[in-house]
Amino acid sequence: MAPAETTTPKKALVFVPAPGIGHLVSVMELAKRLLERDDSFSITMLLMSPPFAHDVTTYVEKLSASHPEFQFLGLPSVPPPPLEDVIACPEHFVSIFIADHKNHVKDMIVNHVLSNKSVKLAGLILDLFCTPFVDVAKDLGVPPYIFFASGAAFLGSMLYLPDRFDNGGVTYKPTDPDSMIPSYINPVPSTVLPSLLFHDGGYSTFVSHARKFKEAKGIIVNTFAELESHAVSYLNGEASVPQVYTVGPVVDLKGNSPVADGSQREEIMNWLDAQPEKSVVFLCFGSQGSFGVPQLKEIALGLEQSGQRFLWSIRRPPSQESLNPGEVNDYSELLPEGFLGRTKNVGFICGWAPQVEVLGHKATGAFVSHCGWNSILESTWYGVPVVTWPLYGEQQINAFQLVKDAGVAIEIKMDYRKDGGEVVTADKVAKAVTDVIEGGGEVKSKVKAMSETGRKALLKGGSSYAAFETLVGVLSGNKA
Ligand code: UDP
Numbered sequence: 001m002a003p004a005e006t007t008t009p010k011k012a013l014v015f016v017p018a019p020g021i022g023h024l025v026s027v028m029e030l031a032k033r034l035l036e037r038d039d040s041f042s043i044t045m046l047l048m049s050p051p052f053a054h055d056v057t058t059y060v061e062k063l064s065a066s067h068p069e070f071q072f073l074g075l076p077s078v079p080p081p082p083l084e085d086v087i088a089c090p091e092h093f094v095s096i097f098i099a100d101h102k103n104h105v106k107d108m109i110v111n112h113v114l115s116n117k118s119v120k121l122a123g124l125i126l127d128l129f130c131t132p133f134v135d136v137a138k139d140l141g142v143p144p145y146i147f148f149a150s151g152a153a154f155l156g157s158m159l160y161l162p163d164r165f166d167n168g169g170v171t172y173k174p175t176d177p178d179s180m181i182p183s184y185i186n187p188v189p190s191t192v193l194p195s196l197l198f199h200d201g202g203y204s205t206f207v208s209h210a211r212k213f214k215e216a217k218g219i220i221v222n223t224f225a226e227l228e229s230h231a232v233s234y235l236n237g238e239a240s241v242p243q244v245y246t247v248g249p250v251v252d253l254k255g256n257s258p259v260a261d262g263s264q265r266e267e268i269m270n271w272l273d274a275q276p277e278k279s280v281v282f283l284c285f286g287s288q289g290s291f292g293v294p295q296l297k298e299i300a301l302g303l304e305q306s307g308q309r310f311l312w313s314i315r316r317p318p319s320q321e322s323l324n325p326g327e328v329n330d331y332s333e334l335l336p337e338g339f340l341g342r343t344k345n346v347g348f349i350c351g352w353a354p355q356v357e358v359l360g361h362k363a364t365g366a367f368v369s370h371c372g373w374n375s376i377l378e379s380t381w382y383g384v385p386v387v388t389w390p391l392y393g394e395q396q397i398n399a400f401q402l403v404k405d406a407g408v409a410i411e412i413k414m415d416y417r418k419d420g421g422e423v424v425t426a427d428k429v430a431k432a433v434t435d436v437i438e439g440g441g442e443v444k445s446k447v448k449a450m451s452e453t454g455r456k457a458l459l460k461g462g463s464s465y466a467a468f469e470t471l472v473g474v475l476s477g478n479k480a
Pocket of ligand 1: 354
């Protein structure tokens with residue numbers, strides 16, 4: 001009798017992303033790259049329904065259709081925490097919401113992964129907000145990894161929080177003097193710290209996330225060592241920090257834009273095709289970015305005053321009906337009278353933009369950005385200089401890092417905050433936009449060099465290539 005054929009079980013990796021576009025984009029791309037590198041992995045994504053109606057469902061459906069190689073499992077929905085918490089501190093709100101999925105995460109893994117005899121669970125890869133599931137991994141006897149969808153310097157600032165807290169450090173105040181945070185080169189002004197650190201709940205939640213990071217087997221960071229050499233050296237030199245894998249830039253170059261309806265894509269790209277090389281300023285503010293009418297009008301006047309070509313993504317501010325920004329039906333209601341007519345030869349206004357494609361277009365000369373980490377990596381990839389206009393999350397400190405520590409961006413603002421009531425004037429917008437298109441020589445050459453370095457980092461012999469190889473070895477169980 002012929003011996004029964006035995007097949008080696010696949011190594012199952014369970015990813016738990018946070019339910020936000022900026023977090024999903026890079027985690028999907030990382031999973032794709034792991035599978036391309038080693039097809040003995042089996043990838044399962046546990047997806048949370050967002051707390052309120054959100055376009056992310058479209059993204060998930062789109063991804064399920066386009067990634068049949070992954071298993072997507074929807075976690076049962078949990079009731080969102082009180083709405084006041086979102087307004088007071090979104091990160092605190094999201095952390096509580098995610099933590100409430102803990103039992104569902106464990107049940108889902110037990111019932112849909114461990115029960116499958118053709119796979120062997122090799123590890124959990126958890127978003128930075130998903131640290132309560134570190135304990136799930138431990139209960140199941142597998143290693144937990146954190147996937148950090150922001151930079152190494154911000155990771156360093158988080159890992160520094162528990163020490164600060166244990167030494168009596170309380171919630172920060174915007175009026176505090178500058179702080180020495182070891183992962184940044186320059187003293188950090190309190191005005192660029194993330195808003196969550198000014199809030200009791202946000203601060204204590206992040207102290208607790210950071211403590212959990214230290215219990216992980218490793219932290220995978222979407223960056224490359226040369227972009228943040230100071231921060232990466234700091235992290236590598238800290239005994240209490242687990243192994244850090246800098247595997248970036250992990251950028252979805254196909255631009256699987258999660259909420260793109262595609263309707264304007266062709267029009268936008270055709271318009272760009274007709275513009276001179278590096279002449280267009282692209283303004284786009286992330287998945288959650290929007291401005292009130294007074295600020296929109298100042299931006300419009302500034303762009304007009306500058307005379308520069310522009311592609312501007314405008315989204316409607318959240319309202320009672322939707323907590324997320326949405327598409328605008330009639331731009332003329334939001335902009336100065338006659339603006340659309342006067343700028344029709346030099347400007348194009350759109351809703352959700354095919355950002356990656358726009359940044360990769362030869363006509364794009366600069367990017368006025370909210371400094372979300374994916375946006376930073378995407379513009380670095382294409383060597384497009386960033387003009388910083390942060391709004392929420394850790395974007396202010398990202399802007400500070402780009403402008404002050406790395407010298408690869410130009411400042412409109414580093415300390416602007418969405419809903420902070422500040423209105424940046426037209427003059428300031430006009431000056432920044434003109435400076436970056438007509439000048440900005442030093443920053444432009446640094447960004448170009450960084451773009452080349454980032455691309456090389458991913459190639460054989462590069463820093464991220466090496467980190468990725470080590471990570472694959474560890475996840476496969478071939479390395480300690
Ligand atoms: N994005 C896009 N079009 C838009 C706005 C955003 O394609 O109009 C994409 C952008 O390319 C990036 C992601 O959405 O991949 C936003 O991530 P990021 O980390 O920059 O910011 P977040 O939305 O998390 O604040």
